[in-house]
Structure formats: structure tokens, C-alpha cells
Amino acid sequence: MKTLGMIGGTSWHSTIEYYRMINENVGKKIGSQGNPPLIIHSLNVELMRRGDWNEINKTYLETSQKLENAGAEAIVICANTPHLVYEFVQPKIGVPILHVADAAGKEAERLQLSKLGLLGTKPVMTKGFIQDRLKSNFNIETIIPEPEYREETHKYISEELTRGVFSEGAKKFYLDQIQILKENGAEGIILGCTELPMLLKQEDTDVPLLATTDLHAQMAADFILS
Known part of the structure; x- marks a missing residue:
């Protein structure tokens, strides 16, 4: 098996999900008594909350280099942002x-979806690094919530989900947004925050949900076993 480096901590709740899913997905192939070689470097979530992207870039580069020097043959960042x-x-x-984005794009191709809503x-939602990659690599169009809903979409994640709070108010809000995105032409919804799949399940809606945590963890397991 190949050795995978994981950059976690933003948040630790989602890092646990990644670790569990990668182990489970590899275990399906090699047996549940085995587990893959993983190197985890956990960062302080306050790094992201400060929003200093020069500092964030520098920290992620230093962390990636540490993981590479420790023997990682690929790196998975355990969060979307x-x-x-x-x-x-x-x-x-x-x-x-x-x-x-590649994990989400491959799943959209499998489901034959060409227009996706994006929550995160x-x-x-606004920097384009997910949308641009989906367009260039998979020719998939991406739409996001209307401007008046974007602050609230972000607020629930930063003030509740990344702190381990999963409220009924948040769930209702996101389900309403999914319905609006569907009405605007979305054939499926990217749950572009690693905590969103912990709040929303496929049985909550008739719109296909592309949970990036699940898909990214599967991509990581596939690499380990490749």
C-alpha cells in the first residue's frame, strides 16, 4: 500500500470522518483487520478563521513538505476551503x-450530471477554485445560492458545524437552499463542506447529494491501494 499524508484540524470533527472512512474503504479491500499507512498533521482551525491567506498558504506548504519528507506519496487536505x-x-x-473537486467531478460524470449546485x-462558493476545476476538467457547470443567502450559508458552517453543533435550524436552511438550487436548474448538489454530510443525508431530499467527504475519502483509499 502507498503511504498517504493527511492535513487535518479544520475542523477536527471532519478529520475524524476522513480517517474513519479511509480506513473503512481500504478495509473493504484488504480485510477489516488491516489498516493503511497514514501520516496525519493536524492544524489549528483558528488559522482558517483568521482568513490571512498568506499565512494559510505558508502553513499548508510547510505542512505538505513535512509530510512529503516523512514519506507521504500523496496528500489529502481533509476539508474543502x-x-x-x-x-x-x-x-x-x-x-x-x-x-x-476531482472526486466530485468523477462522481458527477458517473451519475451523468452536468449542472450542480454548490453549498459550502x-x-x-465564491472563489471559483471548485467551479473552475469542475468546468475545465469535467465540463460541469456549477451554481451557488443567491447573494442574500450566502452569508447565512457560511455562518452556519463557521459558527455551528465546525464546532460540532448540528441544529434543526441549520438542516432546514440547507434543505431550503437545495430546493432553490434545484429550481434554478441544479441536477445534483455538492456538499462542499466536510461537516455538511454529517448534517444532511440523501434520504432528506430527492436531489442527488455529492458528499465531498465520502468521495474524497474514497479517492484517497483508491490511491493507497493503487
């Missing part, structure tokens, strides 16, 4: 970063 560092970090290291933090 920090993928903003990809363009800065990837050219400066010698191992691939497994991009979360404000950077995930």
Missing part, C-alpha cells in the same frame, strides 16, 4: 495533492 492553497502549494512539492463556506 483549504483547497484554495492548491495552486500555491502543488507546484512546490514533489507528490500529488488529491483535489476534492463563502470562499468555497
